[in-house]
Amino acid sequence: MNIRLILTIIISKIAVKFCRLIRRGGTSLPGGIALTIYPDVLKEISKTFKIIAVTGTNGKTTTTRVIGQILKENGIGYITNKSGANLLNGITTSFIEAVDLKGRSFIPTALLEIDEAAFNKVMEHSEPYITIVTNFFRDQLDRYGEVYTTLNSVLSGIRKTPGSILILNADDSLCASLGRESSNRAVYYGFSSTAWSNTENTVNSDAMFCLYCKTRYNYENHIYGHLGGFICPQCGYRRPESTITCLEVTELTSSYTRIKLDINGTTADAKINLPGIYNIYNCLAGAACGAVLRLPCDNILRALSTFECGFGRMEAIITEGKSIKVILVKNPTGFNQVLDYILTEDKKMQIAFLINDRAADGRDISWLWDVDFEKLEKIYDKIITAYVSGIRGPDMAVRLKYAGFNPEKIKIMNNYSQLIDNGLAGTPEGSTFYILPTYTAMLDIRDMLKKNFKLKEFWE
Numbered sequence: 001m002n003i004r005l006i007l008t009i010i011i012s013k014i015a016v017k018f019c020r021l022i023r024r025g026g027t028s029l030p031g032g033i034a035l036t037i038y039p040d041v042l043k044e045i046s047k048t049f050k051i052i053a054v055t056g057t058n059g060k061t062t063t064t065r066v067i068g069q070i071l072k073e074n075g076i077g078y079i080t081n082k083s084g085a086n087l088l089n090g091i092t093t094s095f096i097e098a099v100d101l102k103g104r105s106f107i108p109t110a111l112l113e114i115d116e117a118a119f120n121k122v123m124e125h126s127e128p129y130i131t132i133v134t135n136f137f138r139d140q141l142d143r144y145g146e147v148y149t150t151l152n153s154v155l156s157g158i159r160k161t162p163g164s165i166l167i168l169n170a171d172d173s174l175c176a177s178l179g180r181e182s183s184n185r186a187v188y189y190g191f192s193s194t195a196w197s198n199t200e201n202t203v204n205s206d207a208m209f210c211l212y213c214k215t216r217y218n219y220e221n222h223i224y225g226h227l228g229g230f231i232c233p234q235c236g237y238r239r240p241e242s243t244i245t246c247l248e249v250t251e252l253t254s255s256y257t258r259i260k261l262d263i264n265g266t267t268a269d270a271k272i273n274l275p276g277i278y279n280i281y282n283c284l285a286g287a288a289c290g291a292v293l294r295l296p297c298d299n300i301l302r303a304l305s306t307f308e309c310g311f312g313r314m315e316a317i318i319t320e321g322k323s324i325k326v327i328l329v330k331n332p333t334g335f336n337q338v339l340d341y342i343l344t345e346d347k348k349m350q351i352a353f354l355i356n357d358r359a360a361d362g363r364d365i366s367w368l369w370d371v372d373f374e375k376l377e378k379i380y381d382k383i384i385t386a387y388v389s390g391i392r393g394p395d396m397a398v399r400l401k402y403a404g405f406n407p408e409k410i411k412i413m414n415n416y417s418q419l420i421d422n423g424l425a426g427t428p429e430g431s432t433f434y435i436l437p438t439y440t441a442m443l444d445i446r447d448m449l450k451k452n453f454k455l456k457e458f459w460e
Contacts, residue, residue: 001102002044002103004037004038005038005041005044005045005102005103006101006102006103007037008034008037008038008041009034009041009045009096009099009100009101009102009103010101011033011034011037012030012031012033012034012037012093012096013030013096013097013101015029015030015033016030016093016096016097026093027081027083027084027085027090027093027094028085028087028089028090028093029089029093030092030093030096031085031088031089031090031091031092031093031094031096032089032092034092034093034096035088035089035092040125041092041096042088042091042092042095042122042125042126043124043125043126044103045095045096045099045103045105046095046110046125046126047126048104048105048108049079049095049105049108049109049110049126050108050109050110050129051109051110051112051126051127051128051129051130052067052078052109052110052111052112052128052129052130052132052289053112053114053119053122053128053130053131053132053164054067054111054112054113054114054132054134054285055113055114055115055116055119055131055132055133055134055154056116056132056133056134056135056136056154056169056175057116057134057135057136057137057139057147057150057331057334058134058135058137058139058278058331058333058334058337059134059135059278059279059281059282059285060086060113060114060115060116060134061084061113061310061313062274062279062282062309062310062313063132063134063282063285063286064080064111064112064113064310065307065308065309065310065313066282066283066285066286066287066303066304066307067111067132067286067289067290068080068111068307069286069303069304069306069307069308070286070287070289070290070295070299070300070303071109071111072303073295073299073300073302073303073306074290074295074296074299076109077107077108077109078107078109078110078111079094079095079097079098079105079107079109079110079111080094080110080111080112080113081093081094081112081113082310084113084310086112086113086114086115086118087115087118088118088121088122088125091112091114091118091122094110094112095110098110112128116136116144116150116153116154117143117144117150117153119153119154119157120153120154120156120157120160121157122157123157123158123160123161124160127160127161127163127164128161128164129164129165130164130165130166130167130289130292130293131158131161131164131165131166131167131184132166132167132168132285132288132289133154133166133167133168133169133175133178134169134175134281134282134285135169135172135174135175135227135281136150136151136154136172136174136175136206136207137206137225137331137332137333137334138206138331138332138333138367139330139331139334139362140330140331140361140362140364140367141362141364141367142362142363142364143359143362147174147206147207148174151174151177151178154178155178155181155182158178158182158184159182161184162182162183162184163184164184165184165185165186165187165292166178166179166182166184166185166186166187167186167187167188167189167285167288167289167292168186168187168188168189169188169189169190169227169281169285170188170189170190170239170240170241170242171190171191171223171227171228171229171230171239171281172207172226172227173207173210173211173217173226173230173237173239174206174207174211174226176188176239176240177211177237179240186240187243187244187288187291187292188240188241188242188243188244188288189242189243189244189245189281189284189285189287189288190239190242190244190245190246190281190284191221191223191228191229191245191246191280192242192245192246192247192248192262193220193221193229194221194247194248195221195245195246195247195248195249195259195260196221196223196246196249196277197221197222197223198222198223198224198228206225206226206333207226208226210232210234210235210237211237212232212235212237213232213234213235213237215232215233215234215235217230217231217232218230218231218232218233219231220239223277224277224278224333224336224337224340225333225336227281243262243263243264243265243288243291244261244262244263244264244284244287244288244291245261245262245284246259246260246261246262246280246284247259247260247261247262247267248260249277249280250269252275252277252344253275253344254275254341254344254345254346255275256271256272256273256274256275257271257272257274257275257276257277257279257280258270258271258272259272259280261284261287261301263287263291263297263300264291266297268297268301270283270287270301270304270305271301271304271305272304272305273304273305273306273307273308274309274314275314275341275344276314276337276338276340276341277337277340278334278337283304286300286303286304286307287300287304290303313327313328314326314327315446317449317453319424319453320424320429321429321430322424322427322428322429322430322431322432322433323431323432323433324420324423324424324432324433324435324449325432325433325434325435326435326437326442326445326446326449327341327434327435327436328436328437328438328439328442329436329437329438330361330362330438330439331367332367332370332371335371335436336371336372336375338436339371339372339373339375339376340375342376342379342434343375343376343378343379345379345382345432346382347382347428347430347431347432348382348384348428348431349382349383349384349427349431349432349433349434350383350384350385350387350423350424350426350427350431350432350433350434351383351385351386351387351433351434351435351436352386352387352388352389352419352423352433352434352435352436353386353387353388353389353390353393353396353400353436353437354388354389354390354393354435354436354437354438354441354442354444354445355368355388355389355390355391355392355393355395355396355437355438355441356390356391356392356437356438356439356440356441356444357391357392357438358391358440360439360440361438361439361440361441365392365395368395368396368399369399371399373399373400373403374403374404376403376405377403377404380404380405383409384426384427385409385410385411385423385426386400386405386409386410386411387410387411387412387413387419387422387423388400388410388411388412388413389412389413389414389416389419389441390437390438390441393412393413393414394412397410397412416444416445416448417448419445420445420448420449420452423435
């Protein structure tokens with residue numbers, strides 16, 4: 001009997017209950033306590049689980065939700081870090097909550113969202129059965145460093161887990177390289193060359209040049225950012241063939257998407273319960289996970305049409321015939337995709353930008369100047385008011401002014417309660433009040449929304 005393990009679990013479980021009692025979440029601190037008392041606790045209690053790990057820059061939370069729904073449709077129980085606590089401490093807490101005092105669990109599957117900067121460290125404590133990498137984009141450079149730093153860190157973690165099956169984004173030259181640089185079995189997902197092509201001349205500054213010979217890539221088709229049918233004309237490095245493939249985007253609306261999907265040679269029509277091209281990638285990753293687990297195609301398709309978004313990821317609140325929609329923004333590529341989605345809105349709207357620069361957001365907010373706010377000119381007449389708030393709200397106001405917004409249309413409002421009241425009051429019935437926060441601003445505004453509209457706690 002491992003007395004040290006039992007004592008560690010008892011103390012950590014008490015810490016979870018105490019944190020919840022004082023409404024503090026308790027999603028990370030108990031795990032930190034456990035690792036301090038017993039550094040091998042995660043290695044010990046995770047070894048009996050079949051682990052599915054999701055990492056990458058954008059789309060981790062939504063992809064995890066999709067996979068969770070696929071598991072649910074197939075009657076597979078699982079534990080997960082639903083709160084979004086995706087660093088080592090948070091992941092340890094999730095396992096602590098799932099096991100009994102002897103470190104045992106009757107739920108054999110663990111579905112984990114893992115921060116891309118923490119992935120390498122977490123892999124020292126566990127080996128996933130499946131590792132899904134969504135993509136790599138520049139994100140909070142002062143936290144993560146350049147995109148190649150993140151790529152190499154994830155590759156280092158993958159090399160520690162040679163038995164893990166990789167599910168990789170074929171359209172991302174950086175992500176696809178993980179299959180080439182490791183000995184792991186790799187499965188790829190992506191768009192066919194005829195499924196979708198972005199006609200906008202968007203800036204590709206994350207992976208413009210070949211990872212191997214530094215020659216500029218050519219593209220058969222372009223989805224967004226550096227994603228698409230890349231090929232190096234010098235060394236021949238190119239997009240690998242995908243076995244989970246979007247063959248055609250048949251319908252794009254402001255609330256859902258329809259695609260024609262190929263799963264290992266079986267073609268099917270799929271409805272995706274979220275809008276936006278970027279969410280198609282998240283669903284392809286989820287479908288690939290279902291295919292690797294050899295789950296029935298019908299159940300995978302049903303899951304794509306019924307899964308719920310994570311908190312702050314297009315989370316919608318309906319009140320008095322109006323809608324509040326909260327969408328997290330954290331880097332230029334992700335922000336541009338959110339703006340592309342908002343461009344599909346055909347009604348008058350209110351919009352709020354909540355920008356913080358706390359440690360979890362990244363202290364450097366210069367990335368706001370890489371976001372293409374100028375494209376909002378296309379729907380300028382539909383935007384009633386552009387609210388700006390958060391610690392760096394005034395900086396956001398300046399950015400909107402340079403993007404062509406009339407200063408009279410921009411309102412700085414630091415009180416979130418007033419922001420919600422004014423935003424809703426000015427939103428016509430049947431229309432939407434969009435709130436676009438950075439991470440810590442999302443936690444703050446969601447806390448306010450939770451009180452006003454009785455939402456679930458973020459860890460529930």
